[in-house]
Amino acid sequence: MMNSLIRKVWESVSNRSGSSSIVGSSYLPGPNPISDDDRLFQMMSLQCSSTGHFDRIPIDVFMRIVKFMGPKDAARLTAVCKTWKILVSDNRLWIYFLQNQAESWDSIFFAETHLRSGYPFPAFPTQMHELSFMHIYGQRFEAPGAVIIDGGSGYCKYGWSKYPSPSGWSATFLEFGNIESPMSSRLRHFFSTICSRMQVKTSSHPIVLSLPLCHYDATESAKRSRRQLKEAIYSTLFDMNVPAVCTISQATLALFAAKRTSGIVVNVGFHQTTIVPILRGKVMRNIGVEVVGIGALKLTSYLRDRLQRNNVVVDSLYTVRTLKEKLCYVALDYEAELQKDTQASFSISPGSCFSLSKERFQTGEILFQPRLAGMQAMGLHNAVSLCMEHCHYADLTGDDNWYRTVVLAGGTACLPGLAERLEKELNDLLQSTPMRCGVCVIPPPHGPNSAWFGAKFVSNLSSFPNAWCVTKKQFRNSSKRKLLW
Numbered sequence: 001m002m003n004s005l006i007r008k009v010w011e012s013v014s015n016r017s018g019s020s021s022i023v024g025s026s027y028l029p030g031p032n033p034i035s036d037d038d039r040l041f042q043m044m045s046l047q048c049s050s051t052g053h054f055d056r057i058p059i060d061v062f063m064r065i066v067k068f069m070g071p072k073d074a075a076r077l078t079a080v081c082k083t084w085k086i087l088v089s090d091n092r093l094w095i096y097f098l099q100n101q102a103e104s105w106d107s108i109f110f111a112e113t114h115l116r117s118g119y120p121f122p123a124f125p126t127q128m129h130e131l132s133f134m135h136i137y138g139q140r141f142e143a144p145g146a147v148i149i150d151g152g153s154g155y156c157k158y159g160w161s162k163y164p165s166p167s168g169w170s171a172t173f174l175e176f177g178n179i180e181s182p183m184s185s186r187l188r189h190f191f192s193t194i195c196s197r198m199q200v201k202t203s204s205h206p207i208v209l210s211l212p213l214c215h216y217d218a219t220e221s222a223k224r225s226r227r228q229l230k231e232a233i234y235s236t237l238f239d240m241n242v243p244a245v246c247t248i249s250q251a252t253l254a255l256f257a258a259k260r261t262s263g264i265v266v267n268v269g270f271h272q273t274t275i276v277p278i279l280r281g282k283v284m285r286n287i288g289v290e291v292v293g294i295g296a297l298k299l300t301s302y303l304r305d306r307l308q309r310n311n312v313v314v315d316s317l318y319t320v321r322t323l324k325e326k327l328c329y330v331a332l333d334y335e336a337e338l339q340k341d342t343q344a345s346f347s348i349s350p351g352s353c354f355s356l357s358k359e360r361f362q363t364g365e366i367l368f369q370p371r372l373a374g375m376q377a378m379g380l381h382n383a384v385s386l387c388m389e390h391c392h393y394a395d396l397t398g399d400d401n402w403y404r405t406v407v408l409a410g411g412t413a414c415l416p417g418l419a420e421r422l423e424k425e426l427n428d429l430l431q432s433t434p435m436r437c438g439v440c441v442i443p444p445p446h447g448p449n450s451a452w453f454g455a456k457f458v459s460n461l462s463s464f465p466n467a468w469c470v471t472k473k474q475f476r477n478s479s480k481r482k483l484l485w
Contacts, residue, residue, distance in 0.1 A: 063090075066088060066093060071097045071137060075134065091128070091131070091132070091133045091134075094133035094136070094137050097137055098136075102164065110259040111256075111458070112462060113127075116461060116463045117463070118463065119468070121261055121280040123280070135462070139463070140460060140461070143460060144206065145460070146207060147160065147206070147207045148210075148455045149209045149210070150253075150449070150451045150452040152210075152212060152250070153269035153270040153271065154270030155169050155170065156173065157449060158194050160200075161456050166452050167198065168194075170193065172212070173191075183229075187236040188239075191236065191240060202241055202242050203240075203241040206244040206245065206464075207242050207245050208246045208468075209246070210247075210248055210249070210455050211250060212249075213250060213267065213274050213289065230247065234247075234475050238475060243471070244469035244470065245470055248455070248458070249283055250451045251265040251267050251278060251451075252265075253452075254267065254409035255278050255407055255454070256457050257445045257446050257451065257454040258442050260407065262280055262403075262405070264276065264277050264387055264388065264405070265407050265408075266380070266406055266408050267410050267413070268367075268408070268409070268411075269296065270295050272294065273367070273383075274290070275291070275387045279396060279397070287390045287394050292377055294375065294377060296321075296412040299364065301317075302363055303320050303328070306362065307354075314354075319348055323346060323348075323354055323356065327354075327356050328359075328361070328415055329360060329364060330361065330367070330417035330418040330420075331421070334368075343356070361417075367418075368380055379425075381426055382429070384426060385426060385429045392434065406426070406439065406440065406441045407441075407444075408442065408443050409444055409450050409451065414448060419442065426441070
C-alpha cells in the first residue's frame, strides 16, 4: 500500500527540477521559527539516519504524500524511524491539517496560543514555536467536547461544542419555571430540560455555562450574591453527576469570540446595556462596570409606540422585534439621515406587509439619545467613554491599548451601523484626551451567538477540560482554586 502510494505521487512530480532529497537537504522542517541549536540538531539527525530506498525522494514530494495520507496515517509514520519522526512532526504539516478543519484556523490559533493554559492568563500569549501542533491536533481530536449553555439575558442558547452553531433556545435559567420555587429546584429543572432536549445524559459530558453579568459591582453585597449563585449552580450540576463544570461570564466569552482576551465589551442585553472592562480574561469590577438602563426590550417597545402613533396595528412584540431586526439600523449622522427618504418594507407573512421610514433609524438612536424615548439616562457613547477613562487612570498595565478595543455583544448590537456610529462618537468625545487615538469598535463577531462561540473556543481546546473545568472534588475544596467568575 505504502509503495504504491509513493509510486503514484512520485510519478506525478518526478520530472520536477530543483527538488532536494530527504537526507542532506537544506529544508529542515520543524516548528517555525526554530532556534539555531534545534536546526543544527535536526541536521545532524537527518544526516546520520537513513530511510533506505526512500532517501532519494525529495522532501517536498514526501510531504505531499503525507498530506495526501491524512493526519491519522501521518501520525503513525513517526514510529518508522527518527528521520520520519522529525519530518512528520513538522508544525507546518499539522497546521495544514488544522486549516482543513470545520473550525477556522484563526480561531484555533487564537485559542491554542491565548486560552490553552487556562485562567489566569499569562501576560504574554504562548509563542508558536513553543507548541507542538501535532500534539495539539491529537488532543483536540480526543477532547471530549461539552454541552454549551449560553445563559443570555433574554433567552438561552444551547448546543454541543462540536456543532457549528447552537441547536436550540429556551428561557434563561433566571426566568425558567416557577419563579417562586427555590433556586436549586429551578436550576435542576432547567438543566434537566436542556439535557433532555439534547438527548444527552448529565453524567456523560462536561458543561460550559455562560452567564449574563449580574451583581456586577465590587461591593461586599454583590460579591456575596455572586458567590451564592455560583454555589447553587455548581451544587445543582454536581448533584446531577455532571463530571466537570466551567462557568464564565457572557462578556468574557463574547471577547474570546472576537479573538481578544482584553478589551471593553458592550453587551446590549434584554433589559439593560452593560459596559464591561476585561483585562486578560478577568472582569475588572474594581474599575467599574457601567450600566445603561436601555436594552433590547426598550428598543422594541419604542418601535411599537412609533408604529402605533402612525396608526400601524401590530399583533405582538414578536412581530415588532422581527421588524426591528430586519429593517432598523443606526445612522452615522442622525441629523443628516432625517433629510433622507429611508422608507422600506418587510413582509412578516403572506398578506402582512409593514412599511417603515424614519422609525428605521430612530429606534437605534435612543441608545445615543435616550431623551428621544423620554428617558433620563446616559448615552451609550458617554458610558463607554467613562469606562475607558476609568481604565486609563487605573493604570493597571504599561500598555494603554488594552481598553481601546471595544467589542459589541448581544442580538440588538447586530443593528447595522452601530459599531461605526459608536466608534465615530467615541473618537469625537476623546479628541482632547490622552485616549484620543486608536479606538476600535468590533461588531458582534458571531452575531447574537458570540458568547456561545466563545464557549465553543474553550470547549474544543486541546487542554479541555483539565485547564478550564472544575470537578466535584475541586469544588468541595474551592478555597484552593479561584473559580472562573
